[in-house]
Amino acid sequence: MANETVSNFITLPVELVYRILDHQSNFTIVCSMRNTFSTLDFAYNEIQEVEAQQLAGALRHNTTLTTLYLQHNQIGYVGAQYFGDALRYNTTLTSLHLWGNEIGDIGAQHLADGLRYNSALTTLNLQKNQIGDVGAERLGDALQHNTTLIILDLSENQIGHIGAQPLSNALRQNTSLTTLHLQYNQIGHVGAQYIGDTLKYNTTLTTLHLWGNKIGDVGAEHLADGLRHNTTLTTLHLGENQIGYIGAQHLGDTLKHNTTLTSLHLWGNEIGDIGVQYFDDGLRQNKTLITLNLQHNQIRDIGAQHLADALQHNTTLTSLNLWGNQIGNVGAQYLTEGLQHNTTLNRFNVLENEIEDDALLEINELIERNGRAESYNF
Template sequence: MPNVIGNPDKGVFTPGRPPQIPEPVMRLNPASDPRKMRRIIAEDPEWSLAIIPLLKDLCLQHIVKNFENNPILNELLPSHKAKVLEKLSTKLPLKVTANLISHEGYWNRCCTERWGVCDVACYGNSWKRMFFERHLEKIIELFIPEVTDIKTVLDVVPLCKNYVKKLNISQLLPPVKEPQMNEDDNASDTASDPGHEGPSIDHFDFWTLLDKLTHLEELHLVYGVSGCGMNFEWNLFEFTSRDCQSLAKALKSCKTLKVFRIHQSKVDDEKVRLLINSLLDHPFLTVLDLSHNLIGDRGARAIGKLINERKMKSITVYDNKIRAHGAQAIAYALTKNITLTSLNLRLNQIGDEGGQAIAHALLKNATLTNIHMGSNELTEPTATVLSQVLVQNKTLRNINLSCNRLGLDGGKQIQEGMSYNTTVVEFDVRLTEIGQESEYSISQILQNNQEKARKKLITESGVKK
């Protein structure tokens, strides 16, 4: 028998012969033979079949987890940076994220998680600007003098000053008053008496803030408490003399301001004169809104001075106490001004004497495009002068005389003037008693003017292209 070399289970090899491969051996299924089943027990109880993450992903997870203590962002590749920003928490301290993260997607998440529905178009389409403006507004609106530490405001200024362009403060809280016991239980509540002067209370001091906001362009203020409900007291809506002095000082230091609004704050003649005096040397101020206040003729004269000395574009003083003399001061300023485009005097008491003065000024003014004199006790004499304005003035586009008693004769005067006009496209004469015939004729002329303006706009846009 020839010598055999090899393992009989794996094959046979005989010298001088080719190797012989044995026939396949049928293997038993382990499931059919419990004695041959095998079990694998992992030493790690958390072991699973999940794919092991890549090392770069582990590194990015570590960066996200420790971002507050060790913020690493600008050193990363763009793709890695995007992944980190996507996973970062919106609850991180602002001292870490404010001047480091500029990605709009992150600030979008911060805004929507904090306020829900957000209109970024009101903030120059910048989510970061929206976040910091609303964040600072809320801090100021909840600031209680002599209770809240001023550091809560000043600490956030270095973080937001480069992004805040507008502040819309809807309320300013007064100091907390200690309850006082009346000797007579039946005594009247003098704090709720509108004729009672009340204590001299102060609100948030803007002098500590405005000079530090180097990009602030708009400031809207209301010295009052929103949603006070059953706790209403007149002294919650008190713009004190000390408040006014502090605000005037702050406005004078804010040289970047373009728009200033203070309404529903009981601003009277003395206070508005002080505020306007601080605005006279502002290089960029163009819009002033003093609506829903207590401004009379002396305050109106100060406003006229501002129109004369500054390149204002819009003045709004509706719902005040301006009468004929105040309107005459504003009218005189209109004859000199060459920049103002909008004037709103609605809900005052200028009467025909003031209305005629404004109308005569419009015969000389060549820049005003919008004027609102609704609810001003105007009658036919004002309508007569305005009919001349409609014939001669070529810049007015929108006129509002609603809620005045112009009468049928006044309506005919307006109708006659409009028959020569080709530029006015909106003219509100509701509730003026001018009659249906005049209303219909004026509306037909307006439609023709609107069609001409539309065609002119199409022509000009085509030429520009």
């Protein structure tokens, strides 16, 4: 017995591994094999506080796990406290997904405390966790000290404009975060103002998700003002934000000056034909935007004419989405004429408009001519 060797799961035959695992609980496996797995997925497992304590305890000493999925469980704020404590000591976990766990402000505070001392985590998903402005404030404070977090998802919480302020202030000092999800957080135009002001100073954020926040024309103006001075943001999502032609005017004007934004998503707003006119002016001068999403924006034939004019002069846009507007055959003819002089657009969607098949076919042929075409019109 003294010469007996002990095999770990990495060296055992896979059939034997399966037999062993079939007789063990998930948590027994994690706690006893803490230096074996690199990814664990416990989503939708009805994990509660006790199990969360076991998992978090294993994380304190684990040296291999990099990704942990715990979405849609029931860990609550107590479970979040355990994971917050674990983050102080763990040095390998890079991605933690906790969305849908009802951790609330108290749980967010515990995780924020852990982030202040953590130097490994790069992705934290806290979507749909009933986090309000108090939790957002603590997370903002953590961002001022943390230097490794790259992606933070706070979508579908209740941060509001009050919570948007400390997060925005933190981004003035933070030097690592590149992607921020704040969609469906009721930040309104006041919250958009805080974020817009921050964009003037932040030099690391590249992707910002703000759809479904009711920022309106005023909020769009604040963001547009920030973009005029920003040199790093490449992707901006502003869908479902009640932006009309006035907000479109500010965003279109910004396109004349901004030199880094490559993707702008404005689906589900109220831009209309008048608003599209301002994008005509902006796209004529812009040299960086490659993706523009204007689906469901009440655009008709006149708006299509403005976009067609822009396509004749723009040399960088490769993807244009006009799905679900009210463009008819007349507008399709304008677009066809614009595409005849355009050599860069190769992704074009005009489905769910009022365009007949013959006109769609002609548009498709022009898109295919530009190479690497991905047309969605049939």
